[in-house]
Amino acid sequence: MNIRRRARGSAAVVAMLSIVALAASGCARGGAGAASPGITDTAITLGITTPLSGPTAGPGTCTVAGVTAYFGAVNAAGGVKFGDGKTRTVQIKSYDDAYDPQKSLANFQQMGSDGVFAVTAGLGTPTNRAFRDAAVDEKVPQVLVMTGDPLFSKRQDSPWQLGFVPIYQNEGAAFGKLLASSGGQHKVAILAQNDDYGKGYVEGFKQAIAGAANITVVRELSYEATDTSVDAQLTELSATGADVFFNAMSITPLAISALQKTQQVGWRPSWFLPSNTSSPSAILEPGRAAAFPGIYSVAFAKAPQSPVFAKDADVVKFLSDLKQYANYQDVPAFPHCMWSYMVGATLQQAFEKMTAPTRDAFMTALRGISNFHAPLMLEGTAVDTTKDGQPAVSSVVVQKYNGKGYATVQNFG
Structure with a gap:
Protein backbone atom coordinates (compact mmCIF):
# COMPACT_ATOMS: atom_id res chain seq x y z
CA MET A 1 0.00 0.00 0.00
CA ASN A 2 2.72 2.45 0.95
CA ILE A 3 4.64 1.41 -2.16
CA ARG A 4 1.66 2.18 -4.37
CA ARG A 5 1.17 5.58 -2.69
CA ARG A 6 4.83 6.42 -3.20
CA ALA A 7 4.57 5.36 -6.83
CA ARG A 8 1.51 7.53 -7.38
CA GLY A 9 3.24 10.43 -5.64
CA SER A 10 6.34 10.06 -7.80
CA ALA A 11 4.23 9.92 -10.96
CA ALA A 12 2.47 13.13 -9.93
CA VAL A 13 5.80 14.87 -9.40
CA VAL A 14 7.06 13.72 -12.80
CA ALA A 15 3.85 14.88 -14.47
CA MET A 16 4.11 18.29 -12.80
CA LEU A 17 7.73 18.67 -13.85
CA SER A 18 6.75 17.74 -17.42
CA ILE A 19 4.05 20.42 -17.45
CA VAL A 20 6.53 23.01 -16.18
CA ALA A 21 9.08 21.96 -18.80
CA LEU A 22 6.51 22.19 -21.56
CA ALA A 23 5.41 25.65 -20.39
CA ALA A 24 9.02 26.83 -20.31
CA SER A 25 9.57 25.41 -23.75
CA GLY A 26 6.48 27.25 -25.01
CA CYS A 27 7.76 30.53 -23.59
CA ALA A 28 11.13 29.99 -25.20
CA ARG A 29 9.41 29.64 -28.56
CA GLY A 30 7.79 33.05 -28.20
CA GLY A 31 4.71 32.35 -26.09
CA ALA A 32 2.80 35.00 -24.12
CA GLY A 33 5.07 37.12 -21.97
CA ALA A 34 8.33 35.95 -23.58
CA ALA A 35 10.70 38.34 -25.32
CA SER A 36 10.62 38.03 -29.10
CA PRO A 37 13.79 37.15 -31.02
CA GLY A 38 16.17 40.05 -31.52
CA ILE A 39 15.55 41.91 -28.27
CA THR A 40 17.24 41.61 -24.88
CA ASP A 41 17.18 43.75 -21.76
CA THR A 42 19.99 45.86 -23.20
CA ILE A 167 1.93 55.64 -51.72
CA TYR A 168 2.48 56.16 -55.43
CA GLN A 169 -1.13 57.22 -55.92
CA ASN A 170 -0.67 60.10 -53.45
CA GLU A 171 2.32 61.47 -55.35
CA GLY A 172 0.66 61.18 -58.74
CA ALA A 173 -2.53 62.78 -57.43
CA ALA A 174 -0.65 65.76 -55.95
CA PHE A 175 0.76 66.68 -59.34
CA GLY A 176 -2.54 65.98 -61.12
CA LYS A 177 -4.37 68.36 -58.78
CA LEU A 178 -1.78 71.08 -59.35
CA LEU A 179 -2.00 70.69 -63.12
CA ALA A 180 -5.80 70.56 -63.20
CA SER A 181 -6.03 73.75 -61.12
CA SER A 182 -3.71 75.67 -63.43
CA GLY A 183 -6.53 76.84 -65.71
CA GLY A 184 -4.42 76.47 -68.84
CA GLN A 185 -4.86 73.87 -71.56
CA HIS A 186 -2.29 71.07 -71.32
CA LYS A 187 -1.45 67.99 -73.35
CA VAL A 188 0.19 65.22 -71.31
CA ALA A 189 2.44 62.36 -72.46
CA ILE A 190 3.02 59.49 -70.01
CA LEU A 191 5.87 57.03 -69.66
CA ALA A 192 5.48 54.58 -66.78
CA GLN A 193 7.39 51.62 -65.41
CA ASN A 194 5.42 48.46 -66.23
CA ASP A 195 4.77 47.34 -62.66
CA ASP A 196 2.83 48.41 -59.58
CA TYR A 197 5.20 51.34 -59.11
CA GLY A 198 4.46 52.95 -62.49
CA LYS A 199 0.81 51.96 -62.53
CA GLY A 200 0.26 53.47 -59.08
CA TYR A 201 1.63 56.87 -60.10
CA VAL A 202 -0.47 56.93 -63.26
CA GLU A 203 -3.59 55.82 -61.38
CA GLY A 204 -3.27 58.66 -58.87
CA PHE A 205 -2.58 61.21 -61.61
CA LYS A 206 -5.55 60.16 -63.73
CA GLN A 207 -7.92 60.18 -60.77
CA ALA A 208 -6.85 63.74 -59.96
CA ILE A 209 -7.41 65.03 -63.51
CA ALA A 210 -10.68 63.16 -64.07
CA GLY A 211 -13.24 65.70 -65.22
CA ALA A 212 -10.64 68.42 -65.82
CA ALA A 213 -11.52 69.80 -69.26
CA ASN A 214 -8.15 71.53 -69.57
CA ILE A 215 -6.08 68.30 -69.44
CA THR A 216 -5.72 65.79 -72.29
CA VAL A 217 -3.57 62.64 -72.11
CA VAL A 218 -2.34 62.32 -75.70
CA ARG A 219 -0.12 59.22 -75.45
CA GLU A 220 0.80 56.65 -72.81
CA LEU A 221 3.71 54.18 -73.06
CA SER A 222 5.54 51.86 -70.67
CA TYR A 223 8.98 50.34 -70.17
CA GLU A 224 10.39 47.44 -68.12
CA ALA A 225 12.51 48.05 -65.03
CA THR A 226 15.18 45.85 -66.61
CA ASP A 227 15.40 47.98 -69.78
CA THR A 228 18.67 49.78 -70.44
CA SER A 229 17.16 52.40 -72.77
CA VAL A 230 13.83 54.13 -73.34
CA ASP A 231 14.96 56.11 -76.40
CA ALA A 232 12.32 54.56 -78.67
CA GLN A 233 9.49 55.49 -76.31
CA LEU A 234 10.78 59.03 -75.88
CA THR A 235 11.03 59.54 -79.63
CA GLU A 236 7.43 58.38 -80.06
CA LEU A 237 6.17 60.55 -77.20
CA SER A 238 7.99 63.63 -78.47
CA ALA A 239 5.99 63.42 -81.72
CA THR A 240 2.79 64.18 -79.77
CA GLY A 241 3.88 67.74 -79.04
CA ALA A 242 2.78 67.34 -75.42
CA ASP A 243 3.73 70.26 -73.19
CA VAL A 244 3.75 68.08 -70.03
CA PHE A 245 5.65 64.83 -69.54
CA PHE A 246 4.55 62.55 -66.68
CA ASN A 247 7.50 60.21 -66.21
CA ALA A 248 6.83 57.52 -63.57
CA MET A 249 10.37 56.15 -63.53
CA SER A 250 12.34 54.57 -60.67
CA ILE A 251 15.70 53.74 -62.28
CA THR A 252 18.31 56.47 -61.77
CA PRO A 253 20.37 55.95 -64.99
CA LEU A 254 17.20 55.83 -67.11
CA ALA A 255 15.93 59.08 -65.57
CA ILE A 256 19.18 60.83 -66.47
CA SER A 257 19.26 59.48 -70.02
CA ALA A 258 15.57 60.36 -70.50
CA LEU A 259 16.29 64.00 -69.65
CA GLN A 260 19.17 64.03 -72.11
CA LYS A 261 17.31 62.22 -74.91
CA THR A 262 14.30 64.54 -74.92
CA GLN A 263 16.63 67.47 -75.41
CA GLN A 264 18.39 65.67 -78.27
CA VAL A 265 15.09 65.22 -80.12
CA GLY A 266 14.10 68.84 -79.46
CA TRP A 267 11.26 68.10 -77.04
CA ARG A 268 11.19 70.37 -73.99
CA PRO A 269 8.01 69.81 -71.96
CA SER A 270 7.48 70.45 -68.29
CA TRP A 271 8.23 67.27 -66.33
CA PHE A 272 6.85 65.43 -63.38
CA LEU A 273 9.32 63.07 -61.67
CA PRO A 274 8.70 60.81 -58.66
CA SER A 275 10.30 61.83 -55.39
CA ASN A 276 12.87 59.03 -55.46
CA THR A 277 14.22 59.95 -58.93
CA SER A 278 14.26 63.74 -58.72
CA SER A 279 17.56 64.40 -56.95
CA PRO A 280 19.05 67.74 -58.10
CA SER A 281 22.69 66.64 -57.88
CA ALA A 282 22.39 62.96 -58.82
CA ILE A 283 19.82 63.21 -61.63
CA LEU A 284 18.78 66.72 -62.66
CA GLU A 285 22.24 68.27 -63.00
CA PRO A 286 23.76 65.44 -65.11
CA GLY A 287 20.50 65.39 -67.11
CA ARG A 288 20.80 69.17 -67.73
CA ALA A 289 17.29 69.67 -66.41
CA ALA A 290 17.62 73.45 -66.34
CA ALA A 291 16.88 73.36 -70.09
CA PHE A 292 13.22 72.56 -69.41
CA PRO A 293 10.52 75.10 -68.49
CA GLY A 294 9.80 73.23 -65.28
CA ILE A 295 10.74 70.06 -63.38
CA TYR A 296 8.21 69.21 -60.70
CA SER A 297 8.25 66.62 -57.96
CA VAL A 298 6.88 66.12 -54.48
CA ALA A 299 8.63 66.07 -51.13
CA PHE A 300 8.08 65.82 -47.39
CA ALA A 301 11.72 66.24 -46.29
CA LYS A 302 14.00 69.25 -46.07
CA ALA A 303 16.74 69.07 -48.71
CA PRO A 304 20.23 69.79 -47.31
CA GLN A 305 21.36 70.96 -50.78
CA SER A 306 18.87 73.81 -50.73
CA PRO A 307 20.24 77.18 -49.54
Whole structure:
Protein backbone atom coordinates (compact mmCIF):
# COMPACT_ATOMS: atom_id res chain seq x y z
CA MET A 1 0.00 0.00 0.00
CA ASN A 2 2.72 2.45 0.95
CA ILE A 3 4.64 1.41 -2.16
CA ARG A 4 1.66 2.18 -4.37
CA ARG A 5 1.17 5.58 -2.69
CA ARG A 6 4.83 6.42 -3.20
CA ALA A 7 4.57 5.36 -6.83
CA ARG A 8 1.51 7.53 -7.38
CA GLY A 9 3.24 10.43 -5.64
CA SER A 10 6.34 10.06 -7.80
CA ALA A 11 4.23 9.92 -10.96
CA ALA A 12 2.47 13.13 -9.93
CA VAL A 13 5.80 14.87 -9.40
CA VAL A 14 7.06 13.72 -12.80
CA ALA A 15 3.85 14.88 -14.47
CA MET A 16 4.11 18.29 -12.80
CA LEU A 17 7.73 18.67 -13.85
CA SER A 18 6.75 17.74 -17.42
CA ILE A 19 4.05 20.42 -17.45
CA VAL A 20 6.53 23.01 -16.18
CA ALA A 21 9.08 21.96 -18.80
CA LEU A 22 6.51 22.19 -21.56
CA ALA A 23 5.41 25.65 -20.39
CA ALA A 24 9.02 26.83 -20.31
CA SER A 25 9.57 25.41 -23.75
CA GLY A 26 6.48 27.25 -25.01
CA CYS A 27 7.76 30.53 -23.59
CA ALA A 28 11.13 29.99 -25.20
CA ARG A 29 9.41 29.64 -28.56
CA GLY A 30 7.79 33.05 -28.20
CA GLY A 31 4.71 32.35 -26.09
CA ALA A 32 2.80 35.00 -24.12
CA GLY A 33 5.07 37.12 -21.97
CA ALA A 34 8.33 35.95 -23.58
CA ALA A 35 10.70 38.34 -25.32
CA SER A 36 10.62 38.03 -29.10
CA PRO A 37 13.79 37.15 -31.02
CA GLY A 38 16.17 40.05 -31.52
CA ILE A 39 15.55 41.91 -28.27
CA THR A 40 17.24 41.61 -24.88
CA ASP A 41 17.18 43.75 -21.76
CA THR A 42 19.99 45.86 -23.20
CA ALA A 43 19.69 45.85 -27.02
CA ILE A 44 17.36 45.45 -29.99
CA THR A 45 18.49 44.40 -33.49
CA LEU A 46 16.97 45.71 -36.72
CA GLY A 47 17.59 44.37 -40.22
CA ILE A 48 17.69 46.24 -43.54
CA THR A 49 17.73 44.48 -46.92
CA THR A 50 18.32 47.07 -49.63
CA PRO A 51 20.36 47.60 -52.82
CA LEU A 52 23.92 48.38 -51.78
CA SER A 53 25.22 47.53 -55.25
CA GLY A 54 23.89 47.92 -58.78
CA PRO A 55 22.08 50.86 -60.44
CA THR A 56 20.00 51.70 -57.35
CA ALA A 57 22.91 51.53 -54.90
CA GLY A 58 22.90 55.31 -54.38
CA PRO A 59 19.46 55.54 -52.77
CA GLY A 60 19.85 52.05 -51.29
CA THR A 61 23.00 53.01 -49.40
CA CYS A 62 21.12 56.01 -48.06
CA THR A 63 18.41 53.81 -46.53
CA VAL A 64 21.07 52.29 -44.27
CA ALA A 65 23.03 55.50 -43.66
CA GLY A 66 20.11 57.54 -42.32
CA VAL A 67 18.93 54.95 -39.77
CA THR A 68 22.53 54.21 -38.74
CA ALA A 69 23.22 57.92 -38.23
CA TYR A 70 20.06 58.45 -36.20
CA PHE A 71 20.56 55.57 -33.82
CA GLY A 72 24.32 56.13 -33.69
CA ALA A 73 23.60 59.48 -32.06
CA VAL A 74 20.88 57.99 -29.83
CA ASN A 75 23.15 55.14 -28.69
CA ALA A 76 25.97 57.58 -27.96
CA ALA A 77 23.59 59.50 -25.71
CA GLY A 78 22.75 56.35 -23.73
CA GLY A 79 20.18 54.53 -25.87
CA VAL A 80 16.39 54.45 -25.93
CA LYS A 81 14.25 54.09 -22.82
CA PHE A 82 11.55 51.66 -23.90
CA GLY A 83 7.98 51.58 -22.63
CA ASP A 84 8.78 48.58 -20.42
CA GLY A 85 11.27 50.67 -18.44
CA LYS A 86 14.44 49.13 -19.93
CA THR A 87 17.04 51.23 -21.75
CA ARG A 88 18.41 49.61 -24.89
CA THR A 89 20.84 50.39 -27.67
CA VAL A 90 19.69 49.86 -31.25
CA GLN A 91 21.83 47.65 -33.47
CA ILE A 92 21.57 47.70 -37.31
CA LYS A 93 22.36 44.76 -39.60
CA SER A 94 22.37 45.58 -43.33
CA TYR A 95 22.15 43.16 -46.27
CA ASP A 96 22.72 43.83 -49.98
CA ASP A 97 19.96 42.61 -52.30
CA ALA A 98 21.10 44.56 -55.43
CA TYR A 99 17.38 45.23 -56.10
CA ASP A 100 16.93 41.49 -56.77
CA PRO A 101 13.77 39.96 -55.21
CA GLN A 102 15.40 36.52 -54.81
CA LYS A 103 18.31 38.04 -52.91
CA SER A 104 15.99 40.03 -50.64
CA LEU A 105 14.09 36.85 -49.78
CA ALA A 106 17.36 35.09 -48.99
CA ASN A 107 18.39 38.07 -46.85
CA PHE A 108 15.14 37.85 -44.89
CA GLN A 109 15.75 34.17 -44.24
CA GLN A 110 19.28 34.98 -43.08
CA MET A 111 17.89 37.59 -40.67
CA GLY A 112 16.05 34.79 -38.88
CA SER A 113 19.39 33.12 -38.16
CA ASP A 114 21.00 36.44 -37.26
CA GLY A 115 18.48 37.29 -34.54
CA VAL A 116 16.72 40.27 -36.10
CA PHE A 117 13.69 41.69 -34.26
CA ALA A 118 12.19 43.65 -37.19
CA VAL A 119 12.94 44.54 -40.81
CA THR A 120 12.88 48.22 -41.72
CA ALA A 121 13.82 50.98 -44.19
CA GLY A 122 14.77 48.80 -47.19
CA LEU A 123 14.20 50.21 -50.68
CA GLY A 124 12.06 48.70 -53.42
CA THR A 125 8.62 47.37 -54.21
CA PRO A 126 9.62 44.03 -55.79
CA THR A 127 12.28 43.39 -53.17
CA ASN A 128 9.98 44.10 -50.24
CA ARG A 129 7.17 42.11 -51.81
CA ALA A 130 9.48 39.11 -52.22
CA PHE A 131 9.35 38.28 -48.50
CA ARG A 132 6.09 39.94 -47.47
CA ASP A 133 4.18 36.65 -47.23
CA ALA A 134 6.99 35.02 -45.27
CA ALA A 135 7.06 37.96 -42.84
CA VAL A 136 3.31 37.63 -42.30
CA ASP A 137 3.56 33.87 -41.77
CA GLU A 138 6.43 34.23 -39.31
CA LYS A 139 4.95 37.34 -37.65
CA VAL A 140 8.06 39.42 -38.23
CA PRO A 141 7.51 43.20 -38.51
CA GLN A 142 8.42 44.57 -41.96
CA VAL A 143 7.85 48.24 -41.30
CA LEU A 144 8.61 51.77 -42.45
CA VAL A 145 10.02 50.36 -45.68
CA MET A 146 10.77 52.52 -48.72
CA THR A 147 8.01 51.51 -51.09
CA GLY A 148 4.87 53.35 -52.08
CA ASP A 149 3.03 50.07 -52.65
CA PRO A 150 -0.40 50.44 -50.98
CA LEU A 151 -0.45 46.74 -50.09
CA PHE A 152 2.00 47.31 -47.25
CA SER A 153 -0.37 49.69 -45.48
CA LYS A 154 -3.55 47.59 -45.60
CA ARG A 155 -3.80 46.12 -42.12
CA GLN A 156 -6.10 43.21 -42.95
CA ASP A 157 -3.88 42.03 -45.81
CA SER A 158 -0.55 42.94 -44.22
CA PRO A 159 -0.89 42.94 -40.42
CA TRP A 160 2.90 42.90 -39.92
CA GLN A 161 3.75 45.54 -42.51
CA LEU A 162 3.70 49.31 -42.82
CA GLY A 163 5.18 51.51 -45.54
CA PHE A 164 6.92 54.78 -44.74
CA VAL A 165 6.87 56.93 -47.88
CA PRO A 166 3.63 58.18 -49.50
CA ILE A 167 1.93 55.64 -51.72
CA TYR A 168 2.48 56.16 -55.43
CA GLN A 169 -1.13 57.22 -55.92
CA ASN A 170 -0.67 60.10 -53.45
CA GLU A 171 2.32 61.47 -55.35
CA GLY A 172 0.66 61.18 -58.74
CA ALA A 173 -2.53 62.78 -57.43
CA ALA A 174 -0.65 65.76 -55.95
CA PHE A 175 0.76 66.68 -59.34
CA GLY A 176 -2.54 65.98 -61.12
CA LYS A 177 -4.37 68.36 -58.78
CA LEU A 178 -1.78 71.08 -59.35
CA LEU A 179 -2.00 70.69 -63.12
CA ALA A 180 -5.80 70.56 -63.20
CA SER A 181 -6.03 73.75 -61.12
CA SER A 182 -3.71 75.67 -63.43
CA GLY A 183 -6.53 76.84 -65.71
CA GLY A 184 -4.42 76.47 -68.84
CA GLN A 185 -4.86 73.87 -71.56
CA HIS A 186 -2.29 71.07 -71.32
CA LYS A 187 -1.45 67.99 -73.35
CA VAL A 188 0.19 65.22 -71.31
CA ALA A 189 2.44 62.36 -72.46
CA ILE A 190 3.02 59.49 -70.01
CA LEU A 191 5.87 57.03 -69.66
CA ALA A 192 5.48 54.58 -66.78
CA GLN A 193 7.39 51.62 -65.41
CA ASN A 194 5.42 48.46 -66.23
CA ASP A 195 4.77 47.34 -62.66
CA ASP A 196 2.83 48.41 -59.58
CA TYR A 197 5.20 51.34 -59.11
CA GLY A 198 4.46 52.95 -62.49
CA LYS A 199 0.81 51.96 -62.53
CA GLY A 200 0.26 53.47 -59.08
CA TYR A 201 1.63 56.87 -60.10
CA VAL A 202 -0.47 56.93 -63.26
CA GLU A 203 -3.59 55.82 -61.38
CA GLY A 204 -3.27 58.66 -58.87
CA PHE A 205 -2.58 61.21 -61.61
CA LYS A 206 -5.55 60.16 -63.73
CA GLN A 207 -7.92 60.18 -60.77
CA ALA A 208 -6.85 63.74 -59.96
CA ILE A 209 -7.41 65.03 -63.51
CA ALA A 210 -10.68 63.16 -64.07
CA GLY A 211 -13.24 65.70 -65.22
CA ALA A 212 -10.64 68.42 -65.82
CA ALA A 213 -11.52 69.80 -69.26
CA ASN A 214 -8.15 71.53 -69.57
CA ILE A 215 -6.08 68.30 -69.44
CA THR A 216 -5.72 65.79 -72.29
CA VAL A 217 -3.57 62.64 -72.11
CA VAL A 218 -2.34 62.32 -75.70
CA ARG A 219 -0.12 59.22 -75.45
CA GLU A 220 0.80 56.65 -72.81
CA LEU A 221 3.71 54.18 -73.06
CA SER A 222 5.54 51.86 -70.67
CA TYR A 223 8.98 50.34 -70.17
CA GLU A 224 10.39 47.44 -68.12
CA ALA A 225 12.51 48.05 -65.03
CA THR A 226 15.18 45.85 -66.61
CA ASP A 227 15.40 47.98 -69.78
CA THR A 228 18.67 49.78 -70.44
CA SER A 229 17.16 52.40 -72.77
CA VAL A 230 13.83 54.13 -73.34
CA ASP A 231 14.96 56.11 -76.40
CA ALA A 232 12.32 54.56 -78.67
CA GLN A 233 9.49 55.49 -76.31
CA LEU A 234 10.78 59.03 -75.88
CA THR A 235 11.03 59.54 -79.63
CA GLU A 236 7.43 58.38 -80.06
CA LEU A 237 6.17 60.55 -77.20
CA SER A 238 7.99 63.63 -78.47
CA ALA A 239 5.99 63.42 -81.72
CA THR A 240 2.79 64.18 -79.77
CA GLY A 241 3.88 67.74 -79.04
CA ALA A 242 2.78 67.34 -75.42
CA ASP A 243 3.73 70.26 -73.19
CA VAL A 244 3.75 68.08 -70.03
CA PHE A 245 5.65 64.83 -69.54
CA PHE A 246 4.55 62.55 -66.68
CA ASN A 247 7.50 60.21 -66.21
CA ALA A 248 6.83 57.52 -63.57
CA MET A 249 10.37 56.15 -63.53
CA SER A 250 12.34 54.57 -60.67
CA ILE A 251 15.70 53.74 -62.28
CA THR A 252 18.31 56.47 -61.77
CA PRO A 253 20.37 55.95 -64.99
CA LEU A 254 17.20 55.83 -67.11
CA ALA A 255 15.93 59.08 -65.57
CA ILE A 256 19.18 60.83 -66.47
CA SER A 257 19.26 59.48 -70.02
CA ALA A 258 15.57 60.36 -70.50
CA LEU A 259 16.29 64.00 -69.65
CA GLN A 260 19.17 64.03 -72.11
CA LYS A 261 17.31 62.22 -74.91
CA THR A 262 14.30 64.54 -74.92
CA GLN A 263 16.63 67.47 -75.41
CA GLN A 264 18.39 65.67 -78.27
CA VAL A 265 15.09 65.22 -80.12
CA GLY A 266 14.10 68.84 -79.46
CA TRP A 267 11.26 68.10 -77.04
CA ARG A 268 11.19 70.37 -73.99
CA PRO A 269 8.01 69.81 -71.96
CA SER A 270 7.48 70.45 -68.29
CA TRP A 271 8.23 67.27 -66.33
CA PHE A 272 6.85 65.43 -63.38
CA LEU A 273 9.32 63.07 -61.67
CA PRO A 274 8.70 60.81 -58.66
CA SER A 275 10.30 61.83 -55.39
CA ASN A 276 12.87 59.03 -55.46
CA THR A 277 14.22 59.95 -58.93
CA SER A 278 14.26 63.74 -58.72
CA SER A 279 17.56 64.40 -56.95
CA PRO A 280 19.05 67.74 -58.10
CA SER A 281 22.69 66.64 -57.88
CA ALA A 282 22.39 62.96 -58.82
CA ILE A 283 19.82 63.21 -61.63
CA LEU A 284 18.78 66.72 -62.66
CA GLU A 285 22.24 68.27 -63.00
CA PRO A 286 23.76 65.44 -65.11
CA GLY A 287 20.50 65.39 -67.11
CA ARG A 288 20.80 69.17 -67.73
CA ALA A 289 17.29 69.67 -66.41
CA ALA A 290 17.62 73.45 -66.34
CA ALA A 291 16.88 73.36 -70.09
CA PHE A 292 13.22 72.56 -69.41
CA PRO A 293 10.52 75.10 -68.49
CA GLY A 294 9.80 73.23 -65.28
CA ILE A 295 10.74 70.06 -63.38
CA TYR A 296 8.21 69.21 -60.70
CA SER A 297 8.25 66.62 -57.96
CA VAL A 298 6.88 66.12 -54.48
CA ALA A 299 8.63 66.07 -51.13
CA PHE A 300 8.08 65.82 -47.39
CA ALA A 301 11.72 66.24 -46.29
CA LYS A 302 14.00 69.25 -46.07
CA ALA A 303 16.74 69.07 -48.71
CA PRO A 304 20.23 69.79 -47.31
CA GLN A 305 21.36 70.96 -50.78
CA SER A 306 18.87 73.81 -50.73
CA PRO A 307 20.24 77.18 -49.54
CA VAL A 308 16.93 77.70 -47.72
CA PHE A 309 17.84 74.93 -45.26
CA ALA A 310 21.60 75.47 -45.06
CA LYS A 311 21.42 76.68 -41.44
CA ASP A 312 18.30 74.77 -40.41
CA ALA A 313 18.88 73.11 -37.01
CA ASP A 314 17.49 69.74 -38.16
CA VAL A 315 19.68 69.75 -41.26
CA VAL A 316 22.83 70.75 -39.36
CA LYS A 317 22.36 67.92 -36.83
CA PHE A 318 21.44 65.42 -39.54
CA LEU A 319 24.59 66.13 -41.56
CA SER A 320 26.73 65.96 -38.42
CA ASP A 321 25.22 62.61 -37.37
CA LEU A 322 25.61 61.26 -40.89
CA LYS A 323 29.33 62.01 -40.90
CA GLN A 324 30.04 60.90 -37.34
CA TYR A 325 27.99 57.73 -37.06
CA ALA A 326 27.45 56.53 -40.65
CA ASN A 327 30.79 57.65 -42.15
CA TYR A 328 28.82 59.43 -44.89
CA GLN A 329 30.94 62.44 -45.71
CA ASP A 330 29.05 64.11 -48.55
CA VAL A 331 25.80 66.04 -48.61
CA PRO A 332 23.30 63.33 -49.64
CA ALA A 333 22.30 63.33 -53.28
CA PHE A 334 19.21 61.20 -52.61
CA PRO A 335 16.25 61.93 -50.32
CA HIS A 336 16.39 58.38 -48.94
CA CYS A 337 19.09 59.47 -46.49
CA MET A 338 16.68 61.97 -44.96
CA TRP A 339 13.74 59.56 -45.14
CA SER A 340 15.58 56.80 -43.28
CA TYR A 341 16.73 59.28 -40.63
CA MET A 342 13.02 60.03 -40.10
CA VAL A 343 12.39 56.28 -39.96
CA GLY A 344 14.80 56.14 -37.03
CA ALA A 345 12.91 58.89 -35.20
CA THR A 346 9.59 57.16 -35.86
CA LEU A 347 10.91 53.82 -34.60
CA GLN A 348 12.09 55.55 -31.43
CA GLN A 349 8.55 56.82 -30.88
CA ALA A 350 7.29 53.23 -31.06
CA PHE A 351 10.05 51.87 -28.82
CA GLU A 352 9.24 54.42 -26.14
CA LYS A 353 5.60 53.30 -26.15
CA MET A 354 5.94 49.48 -26.37
CA THR A 355 5.17 48.03 -22.96
CA ALA A 356 6.66 44.56 -23.50
CA PRO A 357 9.72 43.23 -25.37
CA THR A 358 7.57 41.57 -28.03
CA ARG A 359 6.79 42.09 -31.68
CA ASP A 360 3.10 42.29 -30.86
CA ALA A 361 3.70 45.16 -28.43
CA PHE A 362 5.92 46.88 -30.98
CA MET A 363 3.28 46.73 -33.72
CA THR A 364 0.63 48.08 -31.34
CA ALA A 365 2.87 50.99 -30.39
CA LEU A 366 3.89 51.68 -33.98
CA ARG A 367 0.27 51.79 -35.14
CA GLY A 368 -0.56 54.48 -32.58
CA ILE A 369 1.62 57.40 -33.72
CA SER A 370 -0.15 60.51 -34.99
CA ASN A 371 0.83 64.08 -35.84
CA PHE A 372 4.51 63.37 -35.19
CA HIS A 373 6.72 66.00 -36.81
CA ALA A 374 9.88 63.98 -37.27
CA PRO A 375 13.24 65.72 -37.73
CA LEU A 376 13.69 67.07 -41.28
CA MET A 377 9.97 67.06 -42.12
CA LEU A 378 8.65 69.94 -44.20
CA GLU A 379 5.98 72.20 -42.77
CA GLY A 380 2.56 70.77 -43.55
CA THR A 381 3.67 67.14 -43.38
CA ALA A 382 3.71 64.70 -40.47
CA VAL A 383 3.95 61.04 -39.49
CA ASP A 384 0.58 59.39 -38.88
CA THR A 385 0.46 55.60 -38.63
CA THR A 386 -3.18 55.38 -37.54
CA LYS A 387 -4.80 55.52 -41.01
CA ASP A 388 -5.60 52.13 -42.49
CA GLY A 389 -4.55 51.97 -46.13
CA GLN A 390 -2.02 54.79 -45.75
CA PRO A 391 1.70 54.65 -44.97
CA ALA A 392 3.37 56.50 -42.11
CA VAL A 393 3.71 59.59 -44.33
CA SER A 394 0.82 60.36 -46.67
CA SER A 395 1.14 64.14 -47.03
CA VAL A 396 3.40 65.72 -49.65
CA VAL A 397 4.28 69.16 -50.98
CA VAL A 398 4.68 69.83 -54.72
CA GLN A 399 7.97 71.53 -55.55
CA LYS A 400 9.64 73.00 -58.63
CA TYR A 401 13.33 72.74 -59.52
CA ASN A 402 15.00 76.17 -59.60
CA GLY A 403 18.36 75.17 -61.04
CA LYS A 404 19.96 74.37 -57.68
CA GLY A 405 17.26 72.81 -55.56
CA TYR A 406 13.51 72.84 -55.12
CA ALA A 407 11.07 75.50 -54.01
CA THR A 408 7.50 74.89 -52.92
CA VAL A 409 4.95 76.00 -55.51
CA GLN A 410 1.28 76.87 -55.33
CA ASN A 411 0.60 77.09 -59.06
CA PHE A 412 1.75 75.26 -62.18
CA GLY A 413 3.89 77.36 -64.45
